[in-house]
Amino acid sequence: MTTQPSAAFNLRAYQPQDLSALVALFQASVSQLTTQHYDTAQRQAWSPEVADMLAWQTRFAQLELLIAEDGCAIAGFIGFSLDGHIDLLYCAPSHARQGVASALYAAAEQRLRAAGVRELFTEASLVAQAFFAAQGFSVQQAQTVTRGAAMLPRMLMGKTLERR
Template identity: 65%
Template sequence: MPSTAMIHLRPYQADDLTAVTALFSASIQHLAATHYDAAQRQAWAPSAADLPAWQERLAGLQVLLAHRDGQLAGFIGFNLDGQIDLLFTAPDYARQGVASALYAAAETRMQAAGVSSVFTEASLVAQAFFDRQEFSVQQAQTVARGAVNLPRMLMHKPLEPR
């Protein structure tokens, strides 16, 4: 049953790393199963997260976390150049407005920074979400994770000036 609790957003902190990587892995293993096979999901989100690599990646991004019912429900990582690098929702909170709230907050921050367009390299799972946010597909892409190929879509959205 969907929760009626409010979504609370806050900035990422270094001690959130383990929770963020666990959410990432759970999201891919559960929510991406309709679009990616087991080998692709394992290549994308290995069983043991490379925490130093994640720490470095997140340090280079603006990262917001969403909490609902006292639980980490999702996160977004973006740059003030207009790139949405990461957007993931916990399986228990999928399709409950978490990703929408995270994206809206990131878009607002990017607009305030003068960004005129947003882009992302969306997974096949995330493509429908970004379609609903008025992104358009620019190009189909494939990213290699070891010997495994993962299809994705380069998507773009112009932003209205503030």
């Protein structure tokens, strides 16, 4: 018998009191998990040491957010909108490559399918590109985002959901 990746994680909806924990997870993820693809200046531009909490609060308010917990620790989160946009998908460095992203993505896709969404898209970092490709996304366009003086390469990726 195989265990589903989500079996070890409790998935729940975002609560406003999660804000600082999710921003801290994002910062740790960017600083620790992206070093093979982005240099120090790029990582600092992507995730400044002092986060704009009001900007994060506003961004989170515009998304459907799911959080994966392992016991009482937040293992990761995904943010998406009902137009098919996967906006955020981050795992805590301590939970990387343990099925957290897969569990979060599967739950988000299930919700999007239930809402009638047929096309998904994301702007994947170079780190996340392989993950999204494994979920059936394909690269539509290479992009570059400018954050301050830093240029951050990423990939616009898309996926058509087959009717079930």
